Amino acid sequence: MNSPTLNDTRLELINTARHFYQQGWMLGTAGNLSARLSDGSFWITASGKSKGELVIDDFVRIYPDGKVEQPTKNSKPSAETAIHQVIYDLFPEAKSCYHVHSVEANLVSRFVKTDALPLPPLEMLKGLGVWEENPDCVMPIFANHLQVQQIADEIKARFSKITPQLPALLIRDHGVTVWGSSSVETRNYLELVEYIFRYLVAARRVFGEE
Template sequence: MNSSTLITLIDPRLELISDARHFYQQGWMVGTAGNLSVRLPDGSFWITASGRSKGELEPGDFVPIQPNGKVEQPSPDLKPSAETAIHQVLYDLFADAMSCYHVHSVEASLVSRFVKGDTLPLPPLEMLKGLGVWEENPCCSMPIFANHLQVSRIADEIKERFTTTPPQIPALLIRDHGVTVWAPSPKTARNYIELMEYIFRYMVAARGVGVWGVGE
């Protein structure tokens, strides 16, 4: 076991800090946008605090959330991300999910407007293999949810839809907002984010030159 792995096992927040800094440098977590979380063996999870720059996170910039969704050690100076309810419902729905990442990129917002409906067809790219789609010329799509001011409403709609119609890939879009992924580990969640952002960039570029498009 190398030293970096040992540190992550001691405090999983350190890996989230590193990933947040990487996403910030990519322009996907500008300002205080986005949120990251990691679930612990007891079902509780750490999530980034609201209003913190993702390029300058420290271990103290995370809030512990109990398995039932309640905030541990509430503090007036440290509030959990406004989208904690979304992380909570994804952990409840997917037993193997141990990390949940949400970032904001220009491309994610753009592709969410490529269709009027609640499902976005994805191009049959090789990158989909990294998201678990092992098919030749796959027909794959991802769900889109409306961006309500009341985040609990988004979480309720995710729960209702995924309970009856499980997603093809571990990712969802919130219209005009950003992408959320869930994964068995922070490392895998980071990979998923990078893969999704590659696909979004491809879609935007392809639409611009008329190579590939999606229906209404």
């Protein structure tokens, strides 16, 4: 594999993964990050890699025709590659997709039994593209199936009919996935939704909100 250049997308993914690891959102091998390239392929973190210690060869490249470029024969794409693929298929403007496993994301996914989590009308929603006054906003929730392809299929089926209000979704007892038109935008989106999750957890503890 060629040596990385200074603008290699993987270098930014390494730094982002380290930052998320330090926040406690990608502990151990949990979570996965990807970035789409101009030819429609995308780099995604390889399965089983520590997100706080990624190196340039800890990524697998997935091509539109299904071809997989592996740095070593033992490198395997993240188990959740199918979810990233369906996000890129559904949202052509998306250039990166991040999935993390935070405690708060898992807690709030249990706050409702329905398939959508109501969000408080916080100022932070503006950073996610919601500029209404007192917005009525929800985040989609999907069931956590053992077979990841089933999750991806359900995401495709729902979002093909109804465009989500936010560039984010929750998988119950699993974590949050966000996407954006650049790596910076996607990182900001993830930090914003995690702030909202922390607020929801704190509000329930302090105010007993249901």
